[in-house]
Amino acid sequence: MAVEVRPAEVFEDVKAVLGPKRADANVCWCLSYRLPSKDNVALRGTERGDMVRRLCRQDPPPGVLAYDGGEVVGWAAVHPRADTSFATSRKIPQVDDADVWSVWCIRVRPGHRGQGISHQLLAGAVEFARGYGAPAIEGYPVDNQGEKVDLTMAYVGTRRLFEQAGFSKAADTDSVLNGFPRILMRLDLR
Template sequence: MAIEVLPATAFTDIAAVLGPKRPDANVCWCLSYRIPSKLNVALRGPERGVLVQELAAQVPPPGVLAYDGDEVVGWAGVHPRADTSFARNRKIPHVDDRDVWSVWCIRVRPGHRGKGVSHHLLAGAVEFARDHGAPVIEGYPVDNHGEKVDLTMAYVGTRALFERGGFTKAATTDSVLNGFPRVLMRREL
């Protein structure tokens, strides 16, 4: 498997990973941390996909996509923290006032899990942030100590994944997901 990670500019590929099976469904589309909470709650059904399509046309786009050949197999949401809800999050601290980027969602399509795609996505998110001038990137994974994380909550990644990606723990948080504490992991670029 030769995984290539590219900026998420192809809306149809983003939709293949994040979109709903039914167009009227209110799935996340990886917007819950990317846009203000009131807007996130207000957007319904197809409106969510329309906003993602608009974000994909912006510079920088809202994240990166992983491809195995021509097939899209995964997604990572990555953007400047100042443009996300992490800029105002009370449970996840700010280490400093630098122009940090955040990676908050790593999703691998069914049938492609357990093959290392998440490692490629995290590395691609790091390169994407570096290519856009980020001095540092951080993520907020669970510290699960090797215990199984419910699949619906695994999108934040694990501390071990981030450590293997060159990140180090920079702070504890008050955030808990699926019963596991989240930690603030950081990597200098």
């Protein structure tokens, strides 16, 4: 079956990709960059899932989901940069004052990795941002020079993934993840 990428409007599907096994566990839920740090840290246990449920009902929803047939197999967080912690980041620079969108997390469920779903999620995130009139979209992947990235840190993507999607390096950052420098990659949408 062909993978289809759709807006993340169905909370149960987002939960299937991002949610913990125990509802009261304090896991990311992809809120670390979406909310101001103080708000993110204040959310405990089930409050985190409740916040994501509310975000799924907003326009735009918090990202996109990949489906293989009827099964949800992946997630990409994408939203206007102005509504994320990247807007005030000291480590990730702003290239200009354009109302760009950010894609900061790409996750593929176990059992579905190695099938190109990350590429489809990134392409879907680009189309999602374009559909909302974004002039450009940015990502902040690691520049790993082809070296293996620890699976727990691979959520930001790699320079190669973004280059294959048509993004170009726009700036260096002061952010490092898993020992690799992160770079700002950008794709103009107009």
